[in-house]
Amino acid sequence: MIRLEGVCKSFDGVEVLRDVSFAVPARGTLGLVGAGGAGKSLILKLLCGLVRPDRGRVWLGETELGPLSERELMGVRGRIGMIFQNYALFDYLTVADNIGFPLARMQRPAAEIAARVQTRLDQVHLPDIGPRYPRELSGGMKKRVCLARATVHDPPIMLCDDPTAGLDPVTTNRIFRLLKDLQAQNDATAIIVSHETAYLRPICDAIALLDRGRLVFAGPTEAALQHPEVRAFMEAGVRPAQAR
Amino acid sequence: MSEPSTLGGLARELRAQIGDTIDVGRQAAWYLVRGRWDWPAIFAQAHEIGVRSVFFVIVCLGFLGAIINLQAGFQATRIIGDASLIGQQAMPLVVRLLGPTLTGMMVATRVGTGIAAEIGSMVVTEQVDALRMNRAPPAEYLVKPRLVACMVMVPALTTIGITAAFFAGMLVAAVGFGTNPGTYADFDVVVGLDLIEGMVKAAAYGVAIPIIAATAGLRARGGSEGVGEATTQAVVAASLAVIVLDFLISGAVFFLR
Amino acid sequence: MTALGRFGGAVLDICRVVGALTLFCGAVLRALLPPRADRVETWRALHRVGVRSLPIVIVTAFFAGGIAAIQVSTYVTKFRAYEAVGWGFGFVTFRELGPLLVGLMFSGRVGAHNTAELGTMKVTEQIDALRILAIDPVHFLVLPRIVAMLVMMTLLNVIGNVFALGGGMLTAYAMVGVDPFVFWNSFTEYVMLADFINGLVKAAAFGLAIGIVSCSFGLEVRGGAPGVGRAVNSGVVVSAVSIFVLDYLITAILQ
Known part of the structure; x- marks a missing residue:
């Protein structure tokens, strides 16, 4: 479903990704972990075609992104729901208009948009905040609105860039449960970038560990936990006191 | 981003900037012909760019008109001892050069920084990425409304600015040099070509400023520092243009x- | 009623800006007694301001000279007074167009950058960090920058005049066929020291105004990256208005 092959990318002469290859099967869930600056966010942007690789190839389903023009990519991106690290909610639009934005750009009828926006707002347990603006919301509420916007058009692919950054444990738990529910509802394939390794383990079929732009390991969760480096990384998050 | 400390550095920066500007301009032109017409957004931009600049343009161009007539008046009294013709000397200059160009620079200053700051903030907070994810290419969704608004509003603001300069100049001429307002307002000295020249300039600025400023905004990288850098770049590049x-x-x- | 309300709001905004600037000038003046600008910072600011704006001033002045020469040529060819071209050019460029355009460009390049820099320091709490170290931001950040802009704007105007002269001579020669020697003679004969000094005084005043306005707006930034953008926007707008107002006042006074 999602496949990277030998992807390399540099910025200003600094190699940020080095020969990265992995694949996620349809309806699978991949947990992408690694220290800050390892290139995790960049991989998600490569998968949307927001950034183009220097070398290597990227497939979404049967489509290879490399040869597509920016206008052709627009169509491919309609199949992706992206949750941005810093919310990326449009601050000049209300919450309802934010969530309805993908549908409005697909020129769906207003009544349909309103109905689907309300469904999503109910699902993320924020039924009444439609008319408010993003700046009035707390971090956890913004993340949930972001989740609602990313999934409002029922995308078959979900990319989540640290969906629980800076949130308390209760909210974190809630966000991961929502993510899983929405993924199940759409039969979607998902890649989740996160540092919350304890939450990732039960919901991911596979784990990939990046270290300074190099892929250390990518494979099923069980196998990953046998790999020493992945295991060290995953358990450092679970038992920080002992790891130190 | 390298500091353009030398002429060579400036030239390199300019070349990259010009390349990106042409790219954004080409995309905007494509969407101008083929894209959607988001009228609410266009009117909102027309209000922000046009209506909210009126006061600023009137103040600046009013003072400009006063300054020009003051200079012309002092010279005329010193050399020919008669300041009755200063309006006729100053008006063509205001209509074809100073009116459009100083209005253009004022728009580059107020609107150019505004566009770059707004789009730059959207870039650094990933909102532009979110747009690109949702079939809203920045050239269509962000640049086009601003371009359309500027193409209409810069000539309109120029007309307002020239009028302000005209009346402020008339006031200075009448009060400072005793010039008869009737003699001052001799429209025969402004020929059709002057008007055309002024309006062609205004229209050209109306196309150049939003595209240059939007490009600077889209090139923003990093946090608040990047937004500030983009804003500076926008005002300098747009003014220079x-x-x-x-x-x-x-x-x-x-x-x- | 809303129109009236909006007008009142605009008037209040203007009063607020003027009031804030006046208070800021007060703080700067207090810091001048006795003058305690940080010497190292001042040299660094002078260097940065000069280096940052020299290329743009040269390009601007060159084109400003060219524009003035085209306009003067229009008059000159009408009256067939080719020997007046240098005078008309010098008068227009040195007194008005040169300082005005260079001032506006300087405001965009240096003033806007300064507002953005101080604004970023403000939103990232660097200014508070200075205060905690018992360093007065006015002495350490503001005064050096104002001094640098005042000095550099004046010097750059002199350099700009040279390049404007070059641009004017080149354009007059290429377009109207005015011999550069005729241009130069008419220029040296009619353009007086007063024209030059008039422009220099204006440039100094613009530099001072840009320094005060850009620092004041930078230090008042609130609200993250969008706040910095907004502050730069209002800073260059207020700088432009003060340039025009000062230009008028100096023109009226210096006669």
């Missing part, structure tokens, strides 16, 4: 005359 376009159009009209 105004001056260079003025030079080119003035030159072309000089040969037509």
